[in-house]
Amino acid sequence: MKARILGTGSCLPEHRLTNEDLAGLVDTSDAWIRERTGIEERRLSRRGTAWLASRAAEAALADAGLEAAQLDLILVGTMTPDEFCPSTACRVQEALGASQAVCLDVGAACSGFLYALATAQAYLAAGMARTALVVGAETLSRIVDWTDRSTCILFGDGAGAAVVQADETGILSVDLGCDGSRGSALTCPGVPLRNPAVSQGQEAGRDGEPSVLRMDGRAIFQFAVRTVPGTVRRALEKASLTEADISWFLFHQANRRILTAAARSLGIPMEKVPVNIGQTGNTAAASLPVLLDQLNRAGKLRRGDRLALAGFGAGLSWGSVVLEW
Ligand code: UT7
Secondary structure, eight states: OEEEEEEEEEEOOSEEEEHHHHHTTSSOOHHHHHHHHOOOEEEEOSSOHHHHHHHHHHHHHHHHTOOGGGOOEEEEEOSOOSOSSSOHHHHHHHHHTOTTOEEEEEOOGGGHHHHHHHHHHHHHHTTSOSEEEEEEEEEGGGTOOTTOTTTTTTBOEEEEEEEEEEESSSEEEEEEEEOGGGGGGEEOOOOOBOSTTSOTTOOBSOSSOOSOOEEOHHHHHHHHHHHHHHHHHHHHHHTTOOGGGOSEEEEOOSOHHHHHHHHHHHTOOGGGSOOOHHHHOBOGGGHHHHHHHHHHHTTOOOTTOEEEEEEEETTTEEEEEEEEO
């Protein structure tokens, strides 16, 4: 039994922050950002992650022609939940009225949607669920350091969702991986440990470090350029397919130069690699489902098309999924 995508949805906040706007905040320019990243603008949210996730989920359910009550699993990939608890997935359940669903968040940063999709596939294959909602949702603007020009130009807010159901076809193969030893390349500290066992003034773990993103951009760039082609090749091999069998390669939208380098390495034309980073920036776990929904709503996907989705990010983590539409 495979997880087949029946519908998609997305929600991008209305507020646009242009490169020119950013040049008013930090020492940067529209020309530098466009040339080094491909980003022209990103969206910033006035609402939380759960709200964006719920709007994307409603759109995905409508596209699938299903009711919320038919969902028996809700998975939300996010690294920017509104709260430690309850999970964002539980908040989405409440918003949708999906009272039959088991709910959990999946923490795999920018790989979060693919990890969640793979988890849904495993639940469905094991017979533990029949219909699942898989969401990637972020309000990265809450953890961006708006004084750091090397990161604040990159990220944006948004959410994307897919409804999957057990079927004869759907996800054909999955390749996931992590390298925790390189986790320091991209971090965002949580709250410090504060309890009576910790002596005063010595907050364990973190020393009052603010909860903002810190990134070794070059290290992540090199990691991505090497990792994306590798994980796609492994997933294709597992599905007994080649690059030529794939109609669309959807890559995590982190930097346009990473997309072109990955396409070159795989020997695939850029016509098969949709790009929306110009308008969204890097939306972490939301990036792939938003891109998928835009492709779907543009009428570019035909039943039977094969798609390869690949992502990478903090962890360091990576993954890819090959599926039949
Ligand atoms: O979802 C996964 C998360 N992250 C990523 O995928 C990020 C991957 N990395 C990247 O996309 C790129 O490494 C960046 C876009 C972050 C940086 O681009 P780069 O071409 O690797 O730049 P760099 O870090 O090598 O910096 C080159 C120069 C430096 O100046 P000097 O030392 O050469 O004088 C930086 O200070 O560019 C400078 N710089 C900027 N200049 C204008 C860095 N950020 C900016 C900026 N505006 N925003």
